[in-house]
Structure formats: C-alpha cells, structure tokens
Amino acid sequence: MVYAFDISLEVEEKHYNDFTAGKGSLPEFFEKLLEGVSGPLLEPGSVAGGSHPLQGFVADLKRVSRADGRVRISLNIDAVWEHNVGTFYNNYLDDSFDALTERGWSFNIIEDKFPDAITYEASKDGCTVRISVQKRDLKYPQNKKSYLPQVDYGRCVFCGFCVDACPFYALEMTPDVELSSISRQGLVYNPFMLAGKKVSTNPPSTNPIDAIYGWLRAKLGQ
Ligand code: SF4
Missing domain, CATH: 3.30.70 (Alpha-Beta Plaits)
Known part of the structure; x- marks a missing residue:
C-alpha cells in the first residue's frame, strides 16, 4: 500500500x-x-x-x-x-x-x-x-512498505546507469534539459513527476525481444 x-x-x-x-x-x-x-x-x-x-x-x-x-x-x-x-x-x-x-x-x-x-x-x-x-x-497493494523511488536532479550526474539497470525499462534518458527549479526540493522527482514526461525514444535494445518490447512501449506511450 x-x-x-x-x-x-x-x-x-x-x-x-x-x-x-x-x-x-x-x-x-x-x-x-x-x-x-x-x-x-x-x-x-x-x-x-x-x-x-x-x-x-x-x-x-x-x-x-x-x-x-x-x-x-x-x-x-x-x-x-x-x-x-x-x-x-x-x-x-x-x-x-x-x-x-x-x-x-x-x-x-x-x-x-x-x-x-x-x-x-x-x-x-x-x-x-x-x-x-x-x-x-492510493491503492498500490504490491508496495507494502509505502516506499517510492525518486530521482534527485540536484545530485544526478546523468550517467544513465539507472536506465541500463532497470529491467522494466521504466526509465529512459531524454534530451530534456529544462530541469531548473526555484527550490532544492523541486529537483526531486517522484515516479508521478517522472511519468509526466512521456516516452520519446525506444529504450536501447540488446536482443530482439527487448526491441519489440521497446517498440510496443513507445507505441502505447507508456
Ligand atoms: S544512476 Fe540514474 S539517477 Fe543516478 S546519477 Fe546516474 S542517471 Fe542519475
């Protein structure tokens, strides 16, 4: 939850x-x-x-x-x-x-x-x-401890390791550079803020299944 x-x-x-x-x-x-x-x-x-x-x-x-x-x-x-x-x-x-x-x-x-x-x-x-x-x-029964990941753009160095590591292709690098904020906390993005930016590119494919999955994901805009 x-x-x-x-x-x-x-x-x-x-x-x-x-x-x-x-x-x-x-x-x-x-x-x-x-x-x-x-x-x-x-x-x-x-x-x-x-x-x-x-x-x-x-x-x-x-x-x-x-x-x-x-x-x-x-x-x-x-x-x-x-x-x-x-x-x-x-x-x-x-x-x-x-x-x-x-x-x-x-x-x-x-x-x-x-x-x-x-x-x-x-x-x-x-x-x-x-x-x-x-x-x-907010009814997320699979999340028993009520922890959520977040990306702190005040600390992120845009190395892309999180994008490579995520097995669900939940993250991607985008060309968006407009991340400024008037408060320190405004740079901390929770999953809902991250989800506000739609997928713009296919995730990198390492095998044909991944490529199909990525194409589908981009097609569905998820
Ligand atoms: S792993 Fe992801 S969140 Fe962490 S510094 Fe690299 S790009 Fe930023």
Missing part, C-alpha cells in the same frame, strides 16, 4: 470571518501552521523518512466548505506522502505546535486512529481549531 495524507482545519464560521478581516487569534495560527507544513519543502534534509517524495502544500484559503456554522479548510491538493500520522506529525506539525504553544495555544488529541488518522484541537482566547490528518489510500 502507498499511503499519503490530507490535512484540513475546521473552525467556527464567526472565527473564520474574523480571520478574513485580519482579526482574532486565527491569523497567527495560520501563519505558524503554514510555516511548519511548508518547512520540509524548504529544508528537505530535516525530514525523516527521505524515501518519500514530498508534495507541496497549497494553502489556498478559498477552498473552504461551510456547513452548520463551521468552516472546513483543506490545506493540500496533492496528498502528502508519509508512512503514518506519527511521521506526519514529526515532519509537518511538531514545530508549528511548539511555536503556537509558546504563544498561548493549547493542543489536545481528540481522536487517535494511528496510523491512519488523528485529530487535534487547538484553542486560544475562546477560538478553537480542529486539525485533522487523514490517510488517502
């Missing part, structure tokens, strides 16, 4: 309205929380479990849903890759919660379904925020 997680916040509508007006305790809460969850993108070396590709958080506060006087805010679009809610907490929430505790916020765990889900409640000055981390099962 490959697991990834979603994080969402829930607040009372009146506090959310205060927040959109720049009032109340929520602005500092969002500021510190978003600093924490985007930290691994800026300093990937600080993240435990480095075999997981990181996905960028999109703090789009327009993606809210309202029901029964409460507002739910989804903080990410792409799922965040982690082994369980414990590593999610260590990598993304720990620093934010510490910083917010110093500013008078208190935190409680109100539901713990380790390793799949956890819900925290944070409060300060009568304002309460629920922070939910939920597993999004």
Whole structure:
C-alpha cells in the first residue's frame, strides 16, 4: 500500500470571518501552521523518512466548505506522502505546535486512529481549531512498505546507469534539459513527476525481444 495524507482545519464560521478581516487569534495560527507544513519543502534534509517524495502544500484559503456554522479548510491538493500520522506529525506539525504553544495555544488529541488518522484541537482566547490528518489510500497493494523511488536532479550526474539497470525499462534518458527549479526540493522527482514526461525514444535494445518490447512501449506511450 502507498499511503499519503490530507490535512484540513475546521473552525467556527464567526472565527473564520474574523480571520478574513485580519482579526482574532486565527491569523497567527495560520501563519505558524503554514510555516511548519511548508518547512520540509524548504529544508528537505530535516525530514525523516527521505524515501518519500514530498508534495507541496497549497494553502489556498478559498477552498473552504461551510456547513452548520463551521468552516472546513483543506490545506493540500496533492496528498502528502508519509508512512503514518506519527511521521506526519514529526515532519509537518511538531514545530508549528511548539511555536503556537509558546504563544498561548493549547493542543489536545481528540481522536487517535494511528496510523491512519488523528485529530487535534487547538484553542486560544475562546477560538478553537480542529486539525485533522487523514490517510488517502492510493491503492498500490504490491508496495507494502509505502516506499517510492525518486530521482534527485540536484545530485544526478546523468550517467544513465539507472536506465541500463532497470529491467522494466521504466526509465529512459531524454534530451530534456529544462530541469531548473526555484527550490532544492523541486529537483526531486517522484515516479508521478517522472511519468509526466512521456516516452520519446525506444529504450536501447540488446536482443530482439527487448526491441519489440521497446517498440510496443513507445507505441502505447507508456
Ligand atoms: S542517471 Fe540514474 S544512476 Fe546516474 S546519477 Fe542519475 S539517477 Fe543516478
């Protein structure tokens, strides 16, 4: 199985309205929380479990849903890759919660379904925020440890050994040189990012079967 997680916040509508007006305790809460969850993108070396590709958080506060006087805010679009809610907490929430505790916020765990889900409640000055981390099962039953390969183009020397070594022709060298990124983490490609670039050439053939396989693969665009 490959697991990834979603994080969402829930607040009372009146506090959310205060927040959109720049009032109340929520602005500092969002500021510190978003600093924490985007930290691994800026300093990937600080993240435990480095075999997981990181996905960028999109703090789009327009993606809210309202029901029964409460507002739910989804903080990410792409799922965040982690082994369980414990590593999610260590990598993304720990620093934010510490910083917010110093500013008078208190935190409680109100539901713990380790390793799949956890819900925290944070409060300060009568304002309460629920922070939910939920597993999004990406359903790869053959991947039991939820490890994924990745190519770090900040370290890759384009030797091509991985292309030669892969028995499934999953990789190929291409003439694409446009790999620049504004962040170090943006150079780390997970399988989904690599798959975004379609096959442009046949893999090198060492025997007729390989040649047929390569031709088929290029034909099917896989
Ligand atoms: S081409 Fe493949 S094997 Fe060579 S450095 Fe890059 S990722 Fe590693």
